[in-house]
Amino acid sequence: MNQSRRNFFKTAGVIGASIAGAKPTMAAAESKNILSDDRMGVLVDTTRCIGCRRCEFACREAHDIDAGQMLDYDDRSVFDTLRRPEVDSLTVVNEFKNGEPAAEAINVKVQCMHCDHPACASACIVGAITKQQNGAVIWDTDKCIGCRYCMVACPFQIPAFEYQKAIQPRLMKCDFCFSRTSQGGIPACVEICPMEVLTYGKRYELVKLARKRIEQNPEKYVNHIYGETEVGGTSWLYLAGKDFKDLALPAHGSAPAPGASESLQHGIFKYFIPPISLFAILGGIMWLSKNKEETGE
Amino acid sequence: MRTTYAFLFLLCIVGQPLQAQKEIYKNHAKAPLDCNECHTCQNPSYKSPCLTLFPEFKRESLTLRRPADEVEALVKIDTLMQYYEASIFKHKLHAEMSAFSTGGCASCHHNNPPGDILPCIDCHEPAAERENLAVIGLKGAYHGQCLGCHKQWSHKTDCEKCHVEKGKEPLPPTSLILEMSQLTEPILPKVIYETEEDNPIVTFHHDAHHNQYGLECIDCHKNETCDRCHDKSENKVAIEKEPHENCQSCHDCDSEDDKTCLKCHDTKEKPPFNHKITGWVLNRYHEKLECLACHSGTRFTKLNKTCTACHKNWKQGSFDHKVTGVVFDENHEENDCADCHLQRKFDQKPACSECHDEITWPERVPGELVK
Numbered sequence: 001m002n003q004s005r006r007n008f009f010k011t012a013g014v015i016g017a018s019i020a021g022a023k024p025t026m027a028a029a030e031s032k033n034i035l036s037d038d039r040m041g042v043l044v045d046t047t048r049c050i051g052c053r054r055c056e057f058a059c060r061e062a063h064d065i066d067a068g069q070m071l072d073y074d075d076r077s078v079f080d081t082l083r084r085p086e087v088d089s090l091t092v093v094n095e096f097k098n099g100e101p102a103a104e105a106i107n108v109k110v111q112c113m114h115c116d117h118p119a120c121a122s123a124c125i126v127g128a129i130t131k132q133q134n135g136a137v138i139w140d141t142d143k144c145i146g147c148r149y150c151m152v153a154c155p156f157q158i159p160a161f162e163y164q165k166a167i168q169p170r171l172m173k174c175d176f177c178f179s180r181t182s183q184g185g186i187p188a189c190v191e192i193c194p195m196e197v198l199t200y201g202k203r204y205e206l207v208k209l210a211r212k213r214i215e216q217n218p219e220k221y222v223n224h225i226y227g228e229t230e231v232g233g234t235s236w237l238y239l240a241g242k243d244f245k246d247l248a249l250p251a252h253g254s255a256p257a258p259g260a261s262e263s264l265q266h267g268i269f270k271y272f273i274p275p276i277s278l279f280a281i282l283g284g285i286m287w288l289s290k291n292k293e294e295t296g297e
Numbered sequence: 298m299r300t301t302y303a304f305l306f307l308l309c310i311v312g313q314p315l316q317a318q319k320e321i322y323k324n325h326a327k328a329p330l331d332c333n334e335c336h337t338c339q340n341p342s343y344k345s346p347c348l349t350l351f352p353e354f355k356r357e358s359l360t361l362r363r364p365a366d367e368v369e370a371l372v373k374i375d376t377l378m379q380y381y382e383a384s385i386f387k388h389k390l391h392a393e394m395s396a397f398s399t400g401g402c403a404s405c406h407h408n409n410p411p412g413d414i415l416p417c418i419d420c421h422e423p424a425a426e427r428e429n430l431a432v433i434g435l436k437g438a439y440h441g442q443c444l445g446c447h448k449q450w451s452h453k454t455d456c457e458k459c460h461v462e463k464g465k466e467p468l469p470p471t472s473l474i475l476e477m478s479q480l481t482e483p484i485l486p487k488v489i490y491e492t493e494e495d496n497p498i499v500t501f502h503h504d505a506h507h508n509q510y511g512l513e514c515i516d517c518h519k520n521e522t523c524d525r526c527h528d529k530s531e532n533k534v535a536i537e538k539e540p541h542e543n544c545q546s547c548h549d550c551d552s553e554d555d556k557t558c559l560k561c562h563d564t565k566e567k568p569p570f571n572h573k574i575t576g577w578v579l580n581r582y583h584e585k586l587e588c589l590a591c592h593s594g595t596r597f598t599k600l601n602k603t604c605t606a607c608h609k610n611w612k613q614g615s616f617d618h619k620v621t622g623v624v625f626d627e628n629h630e631e632n633d634c635a636d637c638h639l640q641r642k643f644d645q646k647p648a649c650s651e652c653h654d655e656i657t658w659p660e661r662v663p664g665e666l667v668k
Contacts, residue, residue, distance in 0.1 A: 196437020
């Protein structure tokens with residue numbers, strides 16, 4: 001036998017890798033065309049937030065979650081612990097001390113950032129999560145199989161899962177009030193916010209607005225728009241008077257979160273061509289070596 | 298009023314003598330001004346001046362100033378009557394307090410063009426979906442104005458303080474004011490600061506500065522934030538400003554010269570200012586006066602000691618000599634002041650030698666001593 005078992009694996013590996021390596025650029029190019037210049041966003045100016053939590057109330061109302069009484073949200077004891085969005089609270093407001101005891105505390109609203117290159121959509125093996133033209137990252141509950149890969153993939157730890165439900169548990173996260181925003185409306189939280197912490201508008205306009213605010217009040221803001229470049233840009237943008245790390249907004253680079261893993265993962269299975277070709281080649285090799293064996297004997 | 302403000306506006310811009318100002322105001326189109334800086338249309342008229350809405354316009358001369366006793370006392374805000382009872386805004390009270398801040402009226406009425414005070418809605422659009430995102434919406438503007446200070450006060454949102462639920466009885470304004478007027482720290486008659494200097498004690502006689510030296514609150518408190526006085530949180534910390542800043546505007550202080558420091562810094566508590574140290578002991582009448590009754594301005598310099606330098610109308614008949622402790626007998630009643638007080642020098646010993654031989658004051662008294 002001329003071809004040893006070792007040689008066989010060597011050849012197969014090289015061929016397989018070359019196929020996988022050829023695909024990534026294609027995959028990355030295709031996921032980008034959803035980014036319309038007119039996509040919407042929300043600018044969160046944390047220096048204006050007073051922690052009234054009316055956004056939490058409005059969000060529940062808008063998503064048919066039991067919201068209780070509006071006045072219940074005046075309870076500020078919830079700020080004692082750092083909260084994350086949950087299945088029944090798709091947005092939460094946290095409070096951070098501002099150094100000096102006399103300085104006003106800083107309140108920061110947390111929800112899905114609606115990434116321009118969403119890692120959750122990339123990780124979703126059934127394609128249930130999609131980035132929409134208007135900027136929203138939404139999901140199709142009927143397609144979702146509950147694998148929770150999105151929860152692992154999210155760089156902001158946003159998606160929540162209805163663990164307590166035995167039958168048909170759902171994935172839950174902020175959907176940018178898609179039923180409203182897709183019809184020209186504004187998100188419920190933006191609508192209710194009394195302090196206009198939240199400004200809804202075209203993302204590029206919001207970036208301009210944020211720059212202007214920093215320029216006009218350089219002593220009030222840190223010179224950074226969180227979300228402008230983080231993980232390749234997000235639809236939700238933040239302004240703050242303090243380092244974002246101190247406000248539980250993780251420091252991310254500007255590379256999209258899906259990155260290389262996406263290219264590999266998508267490339268390997270693209271239209272099922274790579275696996276088929278791989279097996280075709282393997283079959284070919286087998287057939288050739290078998291032929292050789294026969295002729296040799 | 299409109300004319301006055303427009304006039305003042307021009308006064309500051311052109312900086313010409315007063316008479317010239319009036320003429321320029323009448324024909325200010327001829328003045329060297331760029332029309333487009335103030336007017337948005339080609340042909341502005343008195344009725345529709347189409348004045349620029351700011352914030353590009355930032356001339357200090359446009360800052361609104363109006364005495365607090367001339368402003369509206371209460372403003373009723375009833376735009377949300379379908380949800381809440383009307384809120385009553387104590388406008389005059391806030392106007393008075395605004396004098397302690399740098400902004401004054403303009404801390405709320407910012408960027409108001411010359412002329413009438415514009416309602417917020419003229420610049421701040423009510424709808425959340427608005428064209429110009431750079432100017433904040435009406436709801437945000439209102440809440441920003443109120444909560445900017447009120448949240449500092451209680452560190453809570455206190456929504457119900459302004460928005461009383463429909464059908465519920467609003468809080469009586471007096472109780473609300475009483476509650477709000479609780480001060481961060483009491484107004485102390487005397488404050489003793491302990492510093493880290495060699496002479497650590499600095500005594501500040503707060504009441505004397507107001508009652509005697511004639512200073513108004515706003516003479517010193519002119520750059521205060523609301524929470525400097527109003528902060529009811531438990532961990533309140535009144536933020537002290539740069540300590541020398543306020544004192545130095547009146548008290549000379551030179552870090553090179555120890556003598557000037559010792560005026561305030563001492564090893565022990567200092568008594569309030571006593572006029573004796575100037576070499577002029579105040580009598581019971583002068584003692585009761587405010588410093589500014591004799592001294593003018595903020596520099597308390599040496600004055601002419603001659604009585605008539607201040608008491609210009611003192612002459613025989615208009616002065617009750619009893620206050621000096623001497624009641625004249627009938628022989629001396631009719632005398633002119635200068636007969637005894639030669640050349641009307643009242644601070645010098647009176648002379649009897651003009652009429653009497655060998656009689657001197659105080660061995661002989663021209664009447665009776667009453668004290």
